[in-house]
Amino acid sequence: MLSNLYSNWLADGVIGSIRKQYIDTRTQANLSKLNANTKKDSEIITEHISEILQRKRNSEISERLPATTPRTASPVWGSPLLEVIALKWTPITAIVAVAAILLWASLVLTDNFII
Template identity: 45%
Template sequence: MVKLTLIARLDDGLPLAQSPVYLNEENDVSSYYRQQGELILKEISRGAISSPKMSILIDHHCFHYIIGNRVCCITLCESWYPRKLAFFYLQDLLQEFEKVDTKLMESFSMPYTCRRFDYAIENIRRKYLDTRTQANLAKLNSNRKQDLDFVTEEFSKVVSRGQASGMEQTTETNLQPESTLWNSNPLEVIALKWTPITVFMLATMLLLWTGVSLSEYPMPM
């Protein structure tokens, strides 16, 4: 059964819509799984997870996600639910959500503010509750070669790889030279221009001082 569905903006991983809350309570989906789903979406948005679609095993459930042009759709299903059907469900969601105006989608700054789409998720979800309907059986039996076109990983491995990627990015940032005044391009230009002049002036002043000293203190005959 499809238990939880989240749709997030791909640029920053901000969750825009979810399956209605009362459904989550009815299906006893705790906030823990929602947090894990949000974590996966954040990892996808920053490029730590690059696969365009994947199944991620967690406990006795499985997250399935699919990436579109502007959004990422992710759903949590029980482990027995057909993976192929879950991806048909996500594909339907993706096609529906991509009808949303781009400017409207970019205007959201708080999570889960696209509430009007919550019920669109429910309408599509109802079509996939019963896996034995004629429509769903036809989808399961279609293009069996696609059954092999799935990447599956454990949630713990996905999180570990994301943490390792974050540490590498932090290390690269720390190794970059600090941008200070002393290694800036303007200062380098000034130094190249005025250093020869400064050296010349110092040499001239030294010669003048030497001449004055010799005139004041003549060498004895």
């Protein structure tokens, strides 16, 4: 008889907790909050995707437009070709000039100057 009472008591506890779970208004409120949060999340994701697509459209439009800034001629060199040549050869010329000056200085400053 004692075991029969114990099993009923266990079943009552399980049934009571299930009943409490479905009757508890906080659980229903929490579920509705979760559902509202998932709706907000999907709205945020949709908003971000639409922003990304808008940026892509804007970049495609800007790529299609021709460059409206014309290249101005350099006031120093007069033509773009001379400017390119100067930019390429000026460092090389400077290095060669410094090397020649160092070589000349080392030859002049030595006591045994023989050529």
